Amino acid sequence: MIPAQFDYVAPATVDDAVRELADAGDDGKVLAGGQSLLPVLRMRLAAPAKVIDIGRIAELRGIREDGDAIVIGAMTTHYDVQRDPLVQTHLQLISLATATVADPQVRHRGTFGGSLAHADPAGDLLAPALALDAEMVVAGMDGRRTVPAAEFFTDYFTTALSPAELLVEIRLPKYTGWHAHYEKFSISAQAWSVVSVAAAVRTDGDTIAEARIGLTNMASTPVRARTVEEALVGQRATAENIKAAAAHAAENTNPTTDGDASPEFRSHLARVLTGRAVTAAIG
Incomplete structure (x- = not known):
């Protein structure tokens, strides 16, 4: 099937993306890896007026160490999360769960933050994020805020994100030496x-x-x-x-x-x- 007509924008920064989301309101959708959104658009289960592609925002990718935490950029692919040495050393559960997501093609395109923001209760990354007390860093027009995983997932396919907010990174405590x-x-x-x-x-x-x-x-x-x-x-x-x-x-x-x-x-x-x-x- 062919999606309904929509406007397409590809902001270069988080601030630009947030402004686009605020402008679109409830009629905007974020395109991350596209593995969940594109099938929904094709089946016309969603018909946004604007699609905001965040794939060009470099600061949303990558994994780094920050004191006692590991920080995963929202646009980091499942493939990169699964194989990252920091994740394998300090967040073995995340690495193992990510390896079960769909198939290799999806893991190369799908993103860690996209899966969490999609909030499918059957998704493989929500429960590990909850169990490990992940924190979601969210950007909006008023700046950034941090939402614990226990408060982030609110219902089927629903999170604490407002229409004008963007998940930018996920912070997880280190679980070094855990099984x-x-x-x-x-x-x-x-x-x-x-x-x-x-x-x-x-x-x-x-x-x-x-x-x-x-x-x-x-x-x-x-x-x-x-x-x-x-x-x-x-x-x-x-x-x-x-x-x-x-x-x-x-x-x-x-x-x-x-x-x-x-x-x-x-x-x-x-x-x-x-x-x-x-x-x-x-x-």
């Missing part, structure tokens, strides 16, 4: 998650000292499995203890039903996959 695993269940290869679990664990000897667990597609937003985390911390890393903690994975969730799974099946998957993810992370 991590991303366990994904999908109907077919390269498909969206039916349910996935993002697990990051720090051990002290054979004891679990800290745990961070995020769930994909168990509600309209990513979910932090805090009851599982609490059940793991202070316990010896045995199969029995992990299984007992994973039994709490579906608590405080609101899984939907669709053609792939019922709420009951998603809850079952959450418990099973959480056990697998923690076990694999600890090794």
Whole structure:
């Protein structure tokens, strides 16, 4: 299909992009990697009056170290995130989850910030970002502000971004030396998650000292499995203890039903996959 007619602009700076967004109001859409927006435009599920292409803004790309944090530019591709040495060293969970996004072609074009701003609850990067306490740096007409991941995702395909704001970078604390695993269940290869679990664990000897667990597609937003985390911390890393903690994975969730799974099946998957993810992370 052919998209509806729209105006196209390609600003060179963040300030220019923000002005274009403010001018467009609710009739503007940001084009990052285009892997989510272009299919929606072609199917005419969205018909913006203006598309703001931010692909030429150099400051939105790249990964850097900033004290105790790793900063990922919103326009950094999945391919670059997955292979970056800083990410592999300090944010193993992000690297592992990014490797499961769609296929190599999409990972070369799709962007880290674009996936987060799209806020698909089945997307693979939302739960890891939530579990690791990511902070979203947002630019608007009044300057920049920082939004914690726990407040950034508000509903299906909805974030705390206003129509005149742009996600410019993502800040994540370092998790150096932590163990991590991303366990994904999908109907077919390269498909969206039916349910996935993002697990990051720090051990002290054979004891679990800290745990961070995020769930994909168990509600309209990513979910932090805090009851599982609490059940793991202070316990010896045995199969029995992990299984007992994973039994709490579906608590405080609101899984939907669709053609792939019922709420009951998603809850079952959450418990099973959480056990697998923690076990694999600890090794």
